[in-house]
Amino acid sequence: MPPLQAALTHDPALHWRTLTTEHFEIHFHDGEETLAHEVAGIAEQTHKRLIHELNWRPAKRTQLILTDRFDFSNGSATPFPRNTMSIIVTPPRSDSAINDYNNWLDTLITHEYTHTLHLDKREGLPVGLQKIFGRMLLLFPNILQPPWFIEGLATYHETDNANHIGRGQSTQFRMLMRMESEYGIKPVKQINQPLESWPMNTVRYLYGVYFYQFIAERYGKEKVQELVEQYSDNLIPFMINSNTRKVLDA
Structure with missing residues (x-):
């Protein structure tokens, strides 16, 4: 579903691939392979940190849709029907409220993966x-x-x-x-x-x-x-x- 979801909002000519890590399936399109590997490393480090802070481990890998085809900065996360994050890797403008960062991908993934763990958590x-x-x-x-x-x-x-x-x-x-x-x-x-x-x-x-x-x-x-x-x-x-x-x- 996530690759199909990505295809519905992007140029249909794009070819999508999936990079699987221990805790994520990262879906990326043509020209993003290097970026996908960078995101994979950041996502796994974020996972190690936040699972302790939020006291929650998802039962299955989180789907992460990666794109650079938009000229604005954003991300989203949902636990339904399964844990899925979408991140737009375009850095924010200098006058943006989200411009206080060291590594934009690290800040963005931290924010969205907090959503993932928080919204997926139940007892x-x-x-x-x-x-x-x-x-x-x-x-x-x-x-x-x-x-x-x-x-x-x-x-x-x-x-x-x-x-x-x-x-x-x-x-x-x-x-x-x-x-x-x-x-x-x-x-x-x-x-x-x-x-x-x-x-x-x-x-x-x-x-x-x-x-x-x-x-x-x-x-x-x-x-x-x-x-x-x-x-x-x-x-x-x-x-x-x-x-x-x-x-x-x-």
């Missing part, structure tokens, strides 16, 4: 039900969290303060949050949905990463992962408030 009853009903969308508890919860966690993990990497430490994000503070912090019901007003969809990354950084600074870094652990066995969606109160004793 307790959802695990048993998936053995009966398969990988049904509603049996992935974390995929039903608000976008700012999901994007905030990935942005939190992409951030490396010591090396000035990631949006969680960027001067642009600090400027954006100062302006939010000056003009009024948006209520949760507003950031739970796409915004048509400034700062538009950046809000999910901005508010999300500052939320997790606040948790880490006020309650300890271990509470960030505990939020993930506690939510991963929920069958009833959208229990953000009760889950957070339980973890933080608030």
Whole structure:
């Protein structure tokens, strides 16, 4: 399916190949073989690091679709029907909010693989039900969290303060949050949905990463992962408030 998925959004004349590693199947088109091997190395190193930080190992290889056929920077990840990441390797522009990086591929893969592990993670009853009903969308508890919860966690993990990497430490994000503070912090019901007003969809990354950084600074870094652990066995969606109160004793 991933090579077909890639072919549907690209020039049909492209020839696709697959590079298989221990934990990934990397699908790439003509002219990307060297890049695919570079991505393979970065992806495996990212896997080794993040499986411990997020306490989760996917049961099967993650599908990774690689392309350089677009002139913008982006990526995506989904656990349904199986773990699949798509990455556009084009580096961001100098004025972009995602321009704080040392190696663009490393930052991008860290962000998207955080999504993969987070969204694929489940414990307790959802695990048993998936053995009966398969990988049904509603049996992935974390995929039903608000976008700012999901994007905030990935942005939190992409951030490396010591090396000035990631949006969680960027001067642009600090400027954006100062302006939010000056003009009024948006209520949760507003950031739970796409915004048509400034700062538009950046809000999910901005508010999300500052939320997790606040948790880490006020309650300890271990509470960030505990939020993930506690939510991963929920069958009833959208229990953000009760889950957070339980973890933080608030």
